[in-house]
Amino acid sequence: MTRLAAFLRVLPVSTLLIGWSAPLAAQLDPGVASRVVVVANAACAESKEVAEHYLQRRGIPRENLVLLEAPTDETISWDDYLQAVHNPLVRALHHGGWLQGLLGSIHDSAGRLRTALEGHRIDYLVLSRNLPLRIRHDGGRVSEQAAAEVPDQFRRNRGSVEAQLALIPLGSRVEITGYVPNPLFRQQAPTAAQRQAVIRVARLDGPSVAAVKRLIDGGIQAERTQLWGRAFIDLGGPHTRGDEWLRGAADRLENAGLPVVRDTRRAAFAPSTPMDGLALYFGWYAEHVEGPFAIPGFRALAGAIGFHIHSFSATTVRSDQEYWVGPLVEAGVMTVGNVYEPYLELTHHPDLMVEALLGGSTLGEAAFYALPALGWQAVLIGDPLYRPFAEGRRPAELAERLPGPVGAVVRARRLVQEGAVDRAAELLGEAQQRRPHPTLAIELGRLNQERGEPAQARQALRFFRELASPRGEVLALAIEAAGRLTDLGDDAAAIEIYAACIKNLPTSSWRSEVIERARDLAFSAGDMARYRAWSELLKDS
Known part of the structure; x- marks a missing residue:
């Protein structure tokens, strides 16, 4: 199969993407951990x-670890x-028996070992931190056939490492220039042949070891109760x-019972957007991280999933300030991205990802x-074994039993919808008294203010005066x-709350707006001392 054939096969399908919503019946085999291969950099x-850490947390056999001496x-x-x-x-x-078939000692025209594979027994190939991410274009490796047949915009062999590794089962049957249609794209129940044509590849990488471990542990934690929180689109x-x-x-997501916050402005979510309880995020289109995700210390809920559509969102995954993938991982969000320009139709489709997850x-x-295309630009950062939603169960069915502040807020909002506003305020107050939390404080303050109880609203909101240094997702709430x-x-x-917050505000127009509001x-x-101090800060903004 040539890359030109791939190009011709994909484009007509792209016109059929919207409106298809058949339910999925995918189920993870109980023995899947034994069919996960983890690759680490021996250097x-x-x-x-x-x-x-991943082997231990997921119970993957140690013999499933492959060490490569690779560049970092x-x-x-x-x-x-x-x-x-x-x-x-x-x-x-x-050698480990993961690939079945013949392995040659000579290389094909692209430099790959020649193989004649009959199949594989790999459910997931997981690349550990500090393995190479992307491959530069090499014009000398564009074959004569590709140069003659592949359209110019796809006549590239630059791309992600995992996009190439996903095609190992196909060997020399595919060229390295252009892309190959993904046999698993929109397949509810892939055939054995479709599954054997691809190896699903994921990566556990990010700005720090700590951030990657949080990602792994967060997914396992979320699986215990099922992911539930707010979705931001x-x-x-x-x-x-x-x-x-x-x-x-x-x-x-709304049909499944998850609360959804939509922003229809051309700009990204503003830094002032309260994003506490973030479980899912999908959006676009900024080159570098913006909004609440750019606030140092911002954290999503354990097991959060999301991505920002941009052509170069995964140019690097090791920075917590540049592009999108790294900052999302730092925030605790499992994500996907692109290492080079993929063109919109060939990126991950958020509606299909949500459909599959639900x-x-x-x-x-x-x-x-x-994902429509392999051998191209896409990366997946996160634990591929993570199952955020129990099969066949709507998220709303479990929401009422959620522990902690999220569960209390869910139950309170249901009471408000039923007209039991006083009972909702009582429930939130009891939860805040048992275990104080910023999410409960702001929700209780909002509710009491809206129901005409100013004294109770002030009491709830004064909770934030006790926070010495609000950071991350708490900053916008404060x-x-x-x-x-x-x-x-x-x-x-x-004024006391503003004083605690200002020192943590990221450099942005929001920072200037908040300081000006506090100064006035x-x-x-x-309070002339603070007036003068904040006036000086504005001069420096």
């Missing part, structure tokens, strides 16, 4: 540390990829098709269900509390 202690650079040449990653890995997988991107996908994702699929199954306290006539408490409040309250 990097951090890579081996992450791999060992994120971007490598085709020579480095073939010599240090592809060919050694193929040998190791064949950022529409208003540059193309109609992408917005259609995002609306489809939002509709599916149908009970694992993250790995959902990612490959939602600033909202300060604004509400100002409206409720408690300027002193509002200090002036009206007669």
Whole structure:
């Protein structure tokens, strides 16, 4: 199968993506851990540390660990990829019995070991931290056939390492220039032949070892109760098709009973957006991380999933400030991205990923269900075994039994919908008294303010005055509390909260807006010391 054939086969299918919503019936085999191969970089202690952590947490046999002597650079040449990653890995997988068939000693025209494979027994190939991420284009490796037949925009062999590894079963039957249609794309129940044509590949990588371990542990924690929280959908991107996908994702999540926050502005979610309880995020279209995700210390719920559609979202996965994949991992979000320009139709489709996840699929199954192209630009960062939603059960069915602040808020909002507003406030108050939490405090303050109980609202919101240094997702809540306290006539408490927050505000227009608001409040309250201090900060902004 040539890459030109792949090109011709994919484009007609792309016109049929919207409106297909058949339920999935995917189920993870109980013995799947034994069919997971973990690959670590023998030259990097951090890579081996992450791999060992994943093996232990998921109960994967130690003999399923493959060590490669590979560069730690994120971007490598085709020579480095073939010599240090592809060919050694193929040998190791064949030697371990993971690949069935013949392994030759000669190379094809692209430099890959020639194989005649009959099948494989790998459910997931998981790359540990600090293995190479992407391969540079090599014009000398574009074959004559590809140069003559593949359209110019796809006449590239640059791409992600995992996109190439996913095609190991096909060997020399596919070229390295362009892309190959994903046999698992939108397949509810893939045939044996379709499953054998692909190896699902995921990566456990990010800005730090700690961030990657949080990702692994967060998914396992979320599986115990099932993921439940708020979904944030950022529409208003540059193309109609992408917005259609995002609306489809939002509709599916709402139909499943998850609360969804939609932003239809052209800009991304503002930094001031309260994103506490974030379980899912899908949006676009900014090159570098923006909004609440750019606030240092921002954390999503354990097991959160999401991605930001952008052509170069995974240019690096090791920075917590550049592009999107790294900052999302730092926030505790399992994600997908692109290492080079993929073109919109060939990226992961958020509506299909949501459909698969809600149908009970694992993250790995959902990612490959939602991805049209292999051998191209995509990466999956996270635990492919993670199953966020129990198969056949709507998230709303479990929401009432959720422990902690999220469960209390769910139950309180249901009571409000039923007209039992006083009981909702009582429930939140009892939960906050048992175990104080910012989410409960802001929810109780909002509810009491809206139901005309200013004294009780002030009491709830003063919780934020006790926080010495609000950070991350709590920062926006604290600033909202300060604004509400100002409206409720408690300027002193509002000023104290602003003072605690300002030092943690990221450099942005939001920072200037908050400082200006605080400065004006200090002036009206007669707090001239803070007025002068915050006036100086504004000059430096």
